[in-house]
Amino acid sequence: MKILVLNGSPRNNGIVVSLLKAVSEGVPSGHEVEWVDVNKLVIKYCTGCMACRDKGACVLPEDDAHRVGRKIQDADALIVGTPTYWGNMCAPLKLLFERNVPVFMGESPRGIPEPRQKGKRAVIVTACTTPWPFNFILAESRGAVNAVKEVLNYGGYGVLGTVVMPGTKKSREIPASLKTKARRLGAKLVQG
Ligand SMILES: Cc1cc2nc3c(=O)[nH]c(=O)nc-3n(C[C@H](O)[C@H](O)[C@H](O)COP(=O)(O)O)c2cc1C
Incomplete structure (x- = not known):
């Protein structure tokens, strides 16, 4: 199977990258894991023209949004990582998703969303x-997770689980239990 990692974090030594690596390590050998650093992509902002809804693809000149959109289409599963920024996903990842609405969902003639993945x-x-528990109560990491889920749910993905590390100011040491959870979820991505 083809697994695509979408890393929204700009920090190679950050927690998100470490956790994404742990999920990837859990994917058994024999499967293909491709890693994309979303903050390194060159992507124009969505202009909101809505032409993609009829045409099935973004009509802006070809850029990295189209290229990664094709990778999303080709992949059998996604591992999506984002730092929590303002209780949401980070801007580069959101931009990638905004430019790829038709990769995730279409619309029936009556305007009903249809999942494409x-x-x-x-x-x-x-x-x-x-x-x-304030990361959850105040919708900090919960806001980021829900924002990513919004996209994936419309796409028809089954979200197997989330790997969330709160309190990174006080401690940057990832608990062994969280790494184990990450690897277990990586393994589940390809289980029959
Ligand atoms: C622009 C920006 C916005 C942030 N917004 C939040 C936030 O809303 N809530 C929060 O708890 N932490 C917030 N943080 C802190 C990051 O989520 C935290 O540093 C996290 O560990 C980043 O992941 P990384 O270690 O992979 O870089 C923000 C950090 C930045 C740079």
Whole structure:
């Protein structure tokens, strides 16, 4: 199977990258894992023209949004990682998703959303400085996870689980239990 990692974090030594690596390590050998650093992509902003809804693809000149959109289409599963920024996903990842609406969903003639990646699997990773349980109560990491879920759910993905590390200001040491969870979810991505 082809697994695509979408890394939203600009920090190679950050928590999100470490957790994404842990999920990837859990994918058994024999499967293809491709890693994309989304902050390194060159992507124009969505102009909101809505032409993609009829044409099935973004009509802006070819850029990295189209190229990664094709990778998303080709992949059997996604591992999506984002730092929690303002209780949401980070801007580069959101831009990638905005430019790829027709990759994730179409619309019936009556305007009803139709998932285009139905049955595929995904795992979501995030980290935030807000400590537990306020990361959840105040919708810090919860906001980031829900924002990514919004996209994946419309795409028809089954989100197998989330890997969330709160309190990264106080401690940057990833608990062994969280790494184990990450690897277990990686393995589940390809299980029959
Ligand atoms: C622009 C920006 C916005 C942030 N917004 C939040 C936030 O809303 N809530 C929070 O708990 N932490 C927030 N943080 C802290 C990051 O989520 C935290 O540093 C996290 O560990 C980043 O992941 P990384 O270690 O992979 O870089 C923000 C950090 C930045 C740079």
